Amino acid sequence: MRAEAQVLEIRAPAEQTEGTRSQVLRWLKAVGDRVALNEPLIELETDKVTVEVAAPGSGVLQEILKQEQEAVDPGDLLGRIDASTGASAGAMPRSEVPRAVGSVSAPAGVANDRSAAHLLSPAVRRLLDEHSVDPSSIEGSGQGGRITVQDVLRAVSHSTQSGVGATETEAPEGQIRRVPHSAVRKRIAEHMTRSLLHTAPHVTTVFEADMSAVLRHREKHRDSYAREGVPLTLTAYFLQACVPAIRAVPQINSRWTETDLEIFASIPIGVATAVEEELVVPVLRNVEGLDLRETARRLSDLTRRARERRLTPADVRGGTFTISNHGVSGSLLATPIVIHQPQSAILGIGKLEERVVVGEGEDRFVVQPRCYVTLTIDHRVLDGQRANRFLQSFVAALAGWAD
Numbered sequence: 558m559r560a561e562a563q564v565l566e567i568r569a570p571a572e573q574t575e576g577t578r579s580q581v582l583r584w585l586k587a588v589g590d591r592v593a594l595n596e597p598l599i600e601l602e603t604d605k606v607t608v609e610v611a612a613p614g615s616g617v618l619q620e621i622l623k624q625e626q627e628a629v630d631p632g633d634l635l636g637r638i639d640a641s642t643g644a645s646a647g648a649m650p651r652s653e654v655p656r657a658v659g660s661v662s663a664p665a666g667v668a669n670d671r672s673a674a675h676l677l678s679p680a681v682r683r684l685l686d687e688h689s690v691d692p693s694s695i696e697g698s699g700q701g702g703r704i705t706v707q708d709v710l711r712a713v714s715h716s717t718q719s720g721v722g723a724t725e726t727e728a729p730e731g732q733i734r735r736v737p738h739s740a741v742r743k744r745i746a747e748h749m750t751r752s753l754l755h756t757a758p759h760v761t762t763v764f765e766a767d768m769s770a771v772l773r774h775r776e777k778h779r780d781s782y783a784r785e786g787v788p789l790t791l792t793a794y795f796l797q798a799c800v801p802a803i804r805a806v807p808q809i810n811s812r813w814t815e816t817d818l819e820i821f822a823s824i825p826i827g828v829a830t831a832v833e834e835e836l837v838v839p840v841l842r843n844v845e846g847l848d849l850r851e852t853a854r855r856l857s858d859l860t861r862r863a864r865e866r867r868l869t870p871a872d873v874r875g876g877t878f879t880i881s882n883h884g885v886s887g888s889l890l891a892t893p894i895v896i897h898q899p900q901s902a903i904l905g906i907g908k909l910e911e912r913v914v915v916g917e918g919e920d921r922f923v924v925q926p927r928c929y930v931t932l933t934i935d936h937r938v939l940d941g942q943r944a945n946r947f948l949q950s951f952v953a954a955l956a957g958w959a960d
Contacts (some may be wrong), residue, residue, distance in 0.1 A: 565614045565638040567598060569629045570870070577631040579603045584636075585682070586618045592638060599636075600627055605839065606868045610936055616640035677704060683710040752898045757813075757935035761892040764948040768909055768926045770958040777960060782853060792882050793853040795906055796826055798954035799878065800845050805950040806943050810877050812899045813938050827876030827897060828856065830863045831886075838897060839863050840876040874902065884908035893933040901938040904951075905931040 569579065582602035586592055592612040599610040619639040623629055677685070677692065681704050685692055688709070696711050697704040749810065753759060771794050782789040803810045805822055811820045824845045827838040839859040844852065862868050879897045884907040894905045907929035916923040934944045 561886040563616075563639060564619065565612075565616065565640050567610065567613060567636040569601060569610065569631055569633045569635055570608065571632045575590065579608075579631075581623050581625050581627050581629060581635070582607060583625055583686075584621060588618055588621055590618050592618055593618060603870070606870060606873055607866060608870055610635065612638060614638060657871055665875060681709055683754055699729050716745060716778050718838070744864070753893070753895050756898055757896050757901075757937060759893040759896065759933055760936045760941065761894075761931050761933045762941060762944045763890065763931050764871055764945075764952050765927055766952040767956045768928060769956070770960075771955050772926055774958050774960055779929060782850065785850075785854075787850065787854045788857050789849075789853050791857065791909070792828060792880065792906075793849055793856055794955065794958070795880055795882065795904070796828070796841060796844055796852050796856065797847075797849055798951050799826060799880070799904065800824060801954050802947045802950040803845075803878065806939075806947040808939055808943060809902050809932075809934075809947050811899060811901045812877070812934060818938060821877045824878065825876050827873075827879040827900075828859065829881040829883075830860050831893060832864055832866065837863050837868065837873065838876060838879060839868055839872045840874065842875070879903045880906065882906040890929050890931065894931065896933060896935055901935045902944075902947075903933050905933065907931070 579601045581589070582600040584599055585597050592598060593617065594613075594615045595611045597609045598612050598618070600877075601608045601610060616638040618636065620637040621635075622637075623633065623635045629635070632910050674705050681692075685688070690709060690712055692704055695704050697707055768791075771791065775789055775791070775794070779789045807820050808818065810824055811818050813819075823843055825840050825842040826844050827840045829836055829838050839862070841847075841852070841855055841859060847855070859868075860874065861870070876897070878900060881891070881894050881903060883891045883905060885893070887908055889907045889910075891905050896903050907928055909928045911924050912927045913922050914925055914927070915921070930948060932944050932948050
């Protein structure tokens with residue numbers, strides 16, 4: 558962003574995740590509105606996160622050049638701010654300035670109260686607008702009574718159960734009910750189809766993991782972690798167990814190109830996280846250099862911010878391997894889990910449950926906590942023997958977890 562005379566340019570962030578497209582989700586200000594330095598102006602939507610673009614300076618929003626749903630490239634000019642001295646120098650009076658096509662409308666209950674709208678975060682405003690919820694009907698649980706994302710989601714859930722305020726298009730009884738695709742859902746569909754049908758030949762191998770040692774360790778240390786504000790989830794153990802498995806098969810942590818195979822030394826692992834009806838993949842970096850406690854701490858921070866829709870582009874950039882813990886919602890087995898391009902493999906974790914197995918070296922049955930684990934590979938990069946070696950190392954790390 559650069560200033561020319563008294564006009565400030567509003568530009569899209571110059572950096573962008575590889576393979577990610579952006580579009581304008583909504584403008585948070587209209588032409589003629591006053592804006593302050595670093596005040597959120599625009600929300601850009603990618604297939605991974607929603608990004609806020611802040612005002613580069615104070616003044617009056619003079620021009621909007623990119624409308625809602627328009628594609629945006631890194632560094633694109635989105636609009637201009639008149640930074641002339643004075644309350645509205647160089648700008649038309651607010652009453653004479655038409656709202657730009659595609660600029661965001663304030664949700665019900667906020668349009669006539671600009672100060673109230675200012676107290677709502679962009680994420681809260683977006684949810685209120687999407688679900689047509691009146692903020693005056695919500696009791697805020699945040700600091701000073703401010704409305705939080707969770708407050709809105711609870712209100713939407715209650716309204717939907719009551720048949721009021723649903724965002725789905727309701728058809729007359731006996732006809733089709735249509736739910737419009739969100740931009741994110743369309744991007745996910747395109748990405749998955751391209752990965753499975755046009756890029757990587759997918760092959761899946763399945764093992765079973767004995768979680769007895771992990772559960773003993775977790776039971777022993779969970780309270781001490783909790784006292785530090787760190788939830789000790791099973792996913793933290795899975796992340797740590799990936800390290801020796803990737804060391805055993807470095808090609809798992811790679812990217813296929815037309816000329817060579819790029820094998821990465823560092824291990825940044827993406828963790829598939831459900832957010833409402835969508836999926837985001839925040840990346841935990843340098844897992845090879847973390848112990849279990851720090852892994853759990855950073856994982857908790859990432860997943861919390863993902864569910865609060867506070868991830869930044871940097872949080873979803875640069876993963877070289879992905880874990881999908883689909884078992885948390887009851888799934889025993891999922892295959893194939895579509896590879897997150899341009900990675901070479903994805904690990905799936907099924908539901909943990911008590912199972913009857915034959916005791917090792919014993920002529921009797923025992924009950925153990927077990928789960929299925931799958932590795933879906935890009936068959937251009939890996940063969941079944943290497944995939945099996947990875948899972949052998951992975952399940953051995955879990956089964957041999959020391960107290």
